Amino acid sequence: MNLTPLPQQPLISIVTPSYNQAKYIEQTLRSVLEQDYPRVEYLVVDGLSTDNSVEVIKKYVLDSGSLLPASQKHTLMGTRASGFRKIDWWVSEKDSGQGEAINKGLARTNGKIIAWLNSDDYYLPGTLSTVVKVFEDNLDVVMVYGDMLAVDEQGRTLNTLKYKQLSLQDLLCFQIIGQPSVFFRREAYEKAGGLDITFHFLLDHHLWIRIAQHGKILHVPQIWSAARYHAEAKNCAKAAEFGQEAFRILAWAKTQAGLAETVSSVERRARASANRVDARYLLDGGRPASALMAWLRALFIHPPTALARLNIFVAAILKMLGLDQLRAMYLASRSKRFKDGNS
Numbered sequence: 298m299n300l301t302p303l304p305q306q307p308l309i310s311i312v313t314p315s316y317n318q319a320k321y322i323e324q325t326l327r328s329v330l331e332q333d334y335p336r337v338e339y340l341v342v343d344g345l346s347t348d349n350s351v352e353v354i355k356k357y358v359l360d361s362g363s364l365l366p367a368s369q370k371h372t373l374m375g376t377r378a379s380g381f382r383k384i385d386w387w388v389s390e391k392d393s394g395q396g397e398a399i400n401k402g403l404a405r406t407n408g409k410i411i412a413w414l415n416s417d418d419y420y421l422p423g424t425l426s427t428v429v430k431v432f433e434d435n436l437d438v439v440m441v442y443g444d445m446l447a448v449d450e451q452g453r454t455l456n457t458l459k460y461k462q463l464s465l466q467d468l469l470c471f472q473i474i475g476q477p478s479v480f481f482r483r484e485a486y487e488k489a490g491g492l493d494i495t496f497h498f499l500l501d502h503h504l505w506i507r508i509a510q511h512g513k514i515l516h517v518p519q520i521w522s523a524a525r526y527h528a529e530a531k532n533c534a535k536a537a538e539f540g541q542e543a544f545r546i547l548a549w550a551k552t553q554a555g556l557a558e559t560v561s562s563v564e565r566r567a568r569a570s571a572n573r574v575d576a577r578y579l580l581d582g583g584r585p586a587s588a589l590m591a592w593l594r595a596l597f598i599h600p601p602t603a604l605a606r607l608n609i610f611v612a613a614i615l616k617m618l619g620l621d622q623l624r625a626m627y628l629a630s631r632s633k634r635f636k637d638g639n640s
Contacts, residue, residue, distance in 0.1 A: 298511040300484060303409055303433055308336045309425055309480075310408030314398035315416035316344035319353055321525060324452070326357050328419035330382045334426040337382065338408050342398040343389035350416075351389050358384050396494035403491065409483055417525040418477040421446075424521040428480045431517055439485035439512035440505065443521035445475035455526060462516045465509045466563050468502070469550055470602075471543055471570040476501040477522035485511045499542040506546070510555050537582030540575025540591065547571050569599035576609050585616035 311329050315322055329339050341354055386405060392398050399413045410432055414420065424443075431441050447456040463472050479501070489507035492500050508514070547567055550556040560567055576591035592610050596603035603610075615621050 298439065298485065298488065300436060300439070300482065300512065301409075302436060303429075306336050307410060307429060307432075308338055308408040309334065309410040309412075309429060310338040310340070310403075310406035311411075311425075312399055312402030312406065312413040313339075313341045313416050314344070314395050314402065314413065315341060315346065315350055315354075316398075317346045317348045317350060318416040319346070319348040319350040320450075321417040322350055323353050323356075324419050325414060325416050326354070326384070328421075329414060329425075330357060330384070331422070332382075332420065332425040333423060334429060337425060338406060339382070339384050340402045340405060341384055341387040342392070342402040343387065344394075344398055345389055345391045354384065354387055354389075358387060393494060394497060396492045396496065396500050400491050400494065403486070406483075410480055411483055411486060412480040414477055414522070418522060419525075420477070420522050421520060427517070427519065427521070431515065432480075432482070435513075435515055437513050438482075438515045440479065440481040440508050440514040441517055442474050442480070442514070443478040443517045443519045445478045446520060446523040448523045448525050450525070452523070452525075454523075457520065458524075459518070460516055463514065465506070465556075465559055468506045468509055469547075469556070469560055470563055470567045471502070471546075471574045473502060473574070474505060475522065475524055477524050478520075479505070481508055496542055496545075498539040499546060503542075503546055503549075506550070506556070537579050537584055537587075539578035540571070543571040543574040565599045566602055569595040569602035572598065573602055573606055573609070576613070577606070580609060580613055580616070585613040585621075589613040589617070 313322075313325055313329070315325075318325075326341070329337065343350055343354060388401075392401065395415075402413070403411060410429060427443075428441060432438065435441075442460065444460055445458045446454050447458055448454055458475050460472075460474055463474070485508045486504075488511050489504060492504055494500070496503050505514070547560070550560045572591045572595035576588045576595065579585075579588035579591055588609065592603055592606075592613065612621070
């Protein structure tokens with residue numbers, strides 16, 4: 298893919314999809330609006346929240362006093378007022394879910410670099426200026442991703458998720474990247490065709506695979522964002538459904554002219570990885586016996602893939618034996634170490 302060089306200080310566009318996340322959305326909004334990069338376009342797509350999310354959003358719109366009813370669209374393209382950046386456009390209306398909301402927002406953006414940030418996650422200071430520089434220094438790169446914090450409801454660090462440089466083969470083997478730390482060029486996104494809204498859990502990973510078909514992806518070993526883990530989050534509330542989408546992505550890839558040969562070259566690893574993803578999320582979803590069976594299938598298909606996540610096996614056994622408090626104690630201890638290390 299021949300990429301168009303970026304203009305000086307290119308516009309970067311961020312979309313936040315949201316539904317009933319009033320508890321967290323203000324931190325999300327501020328993490329974008331307070332970035333030090335000067336050319337940021339920010340759009341918020343609310344799914345007709347029934348909590349006070351809309352009231353929070355209005356605080357960060359240029360002229361909230363002149364807004365139409367929440368069910369109507371609002372276009373306010375002045376990005377600064379009294380020296381403080383504001384939301385450029387927002388809407389609150391019913392949609393079919395996260396995928397539709399993100400596609401709706403991205404379709405309205407103008408930036409050469411684009412991304413989305415869910416309304417319970419947030420960027421770290423300086424992230425957007427760093428992202429722009431990485432793209433400017435790597436003209437052949439279509440997607441960049443950094444590392445990510447996992448935080449709890451109060452924003453306390455649970456873990457630091459450090460990734461590695463991945464290939465298309467790695468993505469097809471379900472090496473998962475933390476979505477809040479991913480940014481991509483508009484050109485590649487448009488060629489990939491946007492999010493497939495028939496996916497609800499691994500829709501981001503499905504998009505990364507399609508973007509990676511159009512150029513190089515690049516890992517930058519810096520922490521760019523934080524993803525919040527809480528009971529209402531999809532990765533917790535509907536964890537058991539994630540694995541099914543991994544199998545569906547694998548079946549889809551085998552039918553694609555540009556991917557079938559690549560899948561074939563890593564077929565056993567890919568199938569084992571899909572089962573390992575299934576095991577991880579079944580465990581998070583409170584189904585340890587099913588998680589254990591999925592992990593054992595991965596072990597049978599491609600032992601190195603399963604053994605790389607031996608912790609899933611151990612955690613499933615502990616939970617089945619009623620000893621999962623040992624795992625909870627370990628996780629609490631790890632969280633305390635992170636907290637002490639950051640204080």
